[in-house]
Amino acid sequence: MVRAVRAEWLKFGTTRMWWVLLLVLVGYVAFTSGLLAIMFGVLGDQLAQDPTAPQIPPDALAAIVYSSVTAVGYVIPLILGTLAVTGEVRYRTLTPTFLATPSRGVALVSKVVVMFVAGAGYGAVGLAAAIGVGAPIIAATGGDLQLVEAATWTLAARAVLAMALWAAIGVGVGSLIQNQVAAVVIVLAFTQFVEPLLRFGSAFWEPAAQVGRFLPGSASDALVGASIFSSFSGGGMAVVPLNWWQGGLVLAVLAAVVAFAGYLTAWRRDVT
Amino acid sequence: MSGSAIEFRGVTKRFGSVNAVDDLSFTVRSGVVTGLLGPNGAGKTTSLRILLGLVRPTRGTATFDGRAYRDLAAPLNTVGTALEPWSFHPGRSARDHLRIAAVAAGIPVARVAEVLEVTGIESVADRRVGGYSLGMRQRLGLAFAMLGDPGVLVLDEPTNGLDPEGIRWIRSFLRELAAEGRTVLVSSHLLGEVQQTVDEVVIVARGRLVRYGTLDVLEARESVLVDAVDRQALATALAVAGFAIETAEDGIRVRGAEPSAVGAAAQRAGIALSLLGRRAEGLEDVFLALTSGEDA
Numbered sequence: 001m002v003r004a005v006r007a008e009w010l011k012f013g014t015t016r017m018w019w020v021l022l023l024v025l026v027g028y029v030a031f032t033s034g035l036l037a038i039m040f041g042v043l044g045d046q047l048a049q050d051p052t053a054p055q056i057p058p059d060a061l062a063a064i065v066y067s068s069v070t071a072v073g074y075v076i077p078l079i080l081g082t083l084a085v086t087g088e089v090r091y092r093t094l095t096p097t098f099l100a101t102p103s104r105g106v107a108l109v110s111k112v113v114v115m116f117v118a119g120a121g122y123g124a125v126g127l128a129a130a131i132g133v134g135a136p137i138i139a140a141t142g143g144d145l146q147l148v149e150a151a152t153w154t155l156a157a158r159a160v161l162a163m164a165l166w167a168a169i170g171v172g173v174g175s176l177i178q179n180q181v182a183a184v185v186i187v188l189a190f191t192q193f194v195e196p197l198l199r200f201g202s203a204f205w206e207p208a209a210q211v212g213r214f215l216p217g218s219a220s221d222a223l224v225g226a227s228i229f230s231s232f233s234g235g236g237m238a239v240v241p242l243n244w245w246q247g248g249l250v251l252a253v254l255a256a257v258v259a260f261a262g263y264l265t266a267w268r269r270d271v272t
Numbered sequence: 273m274s275g276s277a278i279e280f281r282g283v284t285k286r287f288g289s290v291n292a293v294d295d296l297s298f299t300v301r302s303g304v305v306t307g308l309l310g311p312n313g314a315g316k317t318t319s320l321r322i323l324l325g326l327v328r329p330t331r332g333t334a335t336f337d338g339r340a341y342r343d344l345a346a347p348l349n350t351v352g353t354a355l356e357p358w359s360f361h362p363g364r365s366a367r368d369h370l371r372i373a374a375v376a377a378g379i380p381v382a383r384v385a386e387v388l389e390v391t392g393i394e395s396v397a398d399r400r401v402g403g404y405s406l407g408m409r410q411r412l413g414l415a416f417a418m419l420g421d422p423g424v425l426v427l428d429e430p431t432n433g434l435d436p437e438g439i440r441w442i443r444s445f446l447r448e449l450a451a452e453g454r455t456v457l458v459s460s461h462l463l464g465e466v467q468q469t470v471d472e473v474v475i476v477a478r479g480r481l482v483r484y485g486t487l488d489v490l491e492a493r494e495s496v497l498v499d500a501v502d503r504q505a506l507a508t509a510l511a512v513a514g515f516a517i518e519t520a521e522d523g524i525r526v527r528g529a530e531p532s533a534v535g536a537a538a539q540r541a542g543i544a545l546s547l548l549g550r551r552a553e554g555l556e557d558v559f560l561a562l563t564s565g566e567d568a
Contacts, residue, residue: 007376014368015361092359095326096369096416099353100376102325102342270327272318 004101004110008084012118017083025076025122026129032068033134036228040064041141062146063155063226065134069126070159071227074166074220075191076126077119081170082187084115085262086180094271104268112171112259119167123160158244159224165251166220172255175262191217199229213242214250222247275302275423275455276337276350278323283332285318285479292318294479296332300457300472302423305450307470308459311563315479316459317355320428324353336424348377351424352417357409357433362402366393366412369401370419379420387415392441406433414442424455431465443469463559477563496531499523499547500538509541510534523547 012018040061088094101107135145146152170187177183195217202212212218221227222242242250278300285293293315300306308316321327323334325341336344336351344350360369370384388394391411396404401412410433417425425446431439446469450456460466467487475483483489497520500506507524510517515534518525526534531548538545 003376003378007372010368010372010375011364014365014372015363017363087361091361092356093361095355095359096373097376098326099324100348100373102344102347270321272321272327 001106001110004106005113007100008110008114009117012084012114015087017087018080018118021076021080021083022122022125025073025126028076029069029073029126030129030133032072033065033130034137036068037061037065037134037137037141037143041138041143059144059146060226061143062135062138062152064228065138066127066130066152067155067159067221067224067226068134068228069123069130070162070220070224071229073122073126074163074217075187077115077122077163077167078170078173078187078191079184080118080122081111081115081167081172082174082183083170083180084111085171085174086178086183089178090180098271105263108171108175108259108263108267111175112168112255115167115171116164119170120160120164122167123163126163127156127159155225158248161248162220162223162251165223165248165255168255169216169251169258172258172260172262175259175267176265178266196229216251216254218242219247219250219254223251273423274453275425276339277301278334278336278424278426278455278457279338280319280323280334281332283319283322283334284330285315285322285327286330291479293322293329296476296479296481298474298481298484300455300474302455303450303453304471305446305456305458305466305469306472306474307463307466308457308474308476309463309466309559309563310461310476310482312461314461314476314563316461316476317428319476320355320426320457320459323426324351324355346377346420348373348379348422349420350422351426352420352422353425354410354413354417354427354430356428357406357413360401360404360409360412363400365398365400366404366415367397369412370415373416373419377420383419383421387418390418391415407435407438410434410438414445422454425449425457427456427458429459429461431460431462439465463556475559475562482562494550494552496526496529496534497523497547497549497551498526498531498534498538498545500543500545502543505541506538506543506545509543510537513537513540525551 088097097107098104101110135147138145173187174183177186195215199212199215199218202208213222219242221229223244225244280296280298283293283296284291296319308319310316318327322329323341333340341347341351367384367388370387371381374381374384385394388397391414393408393411393415396408401409404412410430414430417427430442434442446456446458458466458470470487472486473483473489474481498506499522503524507517507519510524510526515529515537516527518527531550535545535548
């Protein structure tokens with residue numbers, strides 16, 4: 001098991017995928033974080049005068065800006081984990097992988113472990129990008145950075161955990177849907193279109209909102225404790241979001257269930 | 273060094289309604305090179321993948337000294353495998369590819385440089401595999417197989433895409449490995465490519481075993497070659513007389529008959545012969561006859 005994990009780690013580090021995706025994450029998060037900071041920092045005073053505009057309490061601004069790493073960036077570790085599996089199918093490297101590690105279960109668990117760690121790394125770097133771009137803008141517009149607050153660093157730690165869990169979920173998705181194009185299209189369609197619609201739609205009817213809390217994106221935002229999306233969703237309805245640990249549990253269970261389903265079906269198929 | 277014996281026992285693999293491999297049983301012993309021969313689609317690759325635990329057989333077992341691949345304590349140190357020259361990530365270097373396998377199998381990473389040297393791809397080892405020629409990929413596949421210095425080697429069509437120099441090199445390489453006492457199983461769809469290398473053959477066609485033993489299972493065939501100026505008339509006469517005939521380039525081939533009987537039949541039909549004699553059939557002819565489903 002230790003050997004298989006070390007081999008998976010080497011696989012992760014020996015192609016260009018890891019830094020390409022990391023660059024995409026940093027760019028995406030830096031852009032979003034900067035945009036949010038400018039929007040609510042520079043325009044904050046104007047917004048405050050318009051009662052119909054969305055309002056953000058001054059001490060919540062930093063959390064919303066910093067949490068852009070998970071609010072928008074979670075799709076990157078999810079794709080990373082998916083590609084870690086579908087890439088092996090696409091390039092036929094499952095053959096040498098299973099020759100060296102004949103136990104399919106060990107091979108899959110090793111991937112989950114390595115991608116969990118890699119996802120945490122992506123989380124840390126993405127967080128640095130969010131704070132690095134967002135904090136100077138907040139400071140320049142006279143906002144509260146909250147960088148000495150324990151709550152901010154709790155949020156940071158949970159964001160790293162969320163990113164790690166998303167990468168683990170990705171491994172499960174890839175083991176279940178082994179066609180690379182299909183897997184990536186499904187991941188993008190679900191995270192960028194289906195789930196946002198479901199979250200938005202469910203917020204208008206209380207029983208649906210109760211269920212909507214358990215959508216993976218909502219659970220992720222609950223785990224982190226802040227998100228630009230959860231700040232505005234809800235249509236003013238009083239549905240309490242999940243606790244942070246409940247959100248984390250939803251993601252962990254999702255990762256386990258999807259990976260186990262993949263193991264039982266596609267992962268154990270003949271490699272021809 | 274003595275390699276494990278490979279044993280196939282009643283191995284069957286059904287894909288849909290087709291038996292890709294049908295009740296295959298044979299043993300491959302150590303110290304010799306064994307050729308697994310048959311035309312494309314005969315079930316060679318599927319058989320090898322079953323042996324290596326990559327494909328689950330519908331029935332039967334394929335083992336190394338009685339143990340299935342997935343039950344081997346140190347698989348890469350027991351069995352070295354080169355299955356197809358495509359199973360490499362194009363964006364990864366040969367050295368990294370081998371390092372990953374070494375780490376997964378607990379083989380010292382220093383061994384990577386050794387196998388790169390032995391297979392002659394040391395100079396390109398840090399380039400991405402995507403730019404490799406087929407021959408270079410074959411050599412990388414062999415390097416992967418040699419990584420654990422295994423007692424058993426299983427190679428699927430290793431001469432595909434190699435230049436004549438490469439083919440010569442692999443022949444002597446395989447002979448050396450067998451001489452050291454290892455078990456060497458090598459598949460090919462071309463008898464000619466392995467004829468000078470193999471000691472024993474396992475011939476399969478349409479998933480079934482057709483011949484199994486030393487190379488002379490192929491050499492024990494003789495036929496009568498006969499010809500006349502009017503070849504068409506001769507063919508008709510012989511067919512009427514009940515001989516099994518086959519038109520060849522240089523005459524008519526008659527199987528399972530004596531030259532005297534063929535000559536007598538021609539005489540009865542009043543045909544003057546221009547040629548009559550025994551001919552040993554070439555290995556390739558016999559091989560083709562066997563694998564195309566003709567009666568041997």
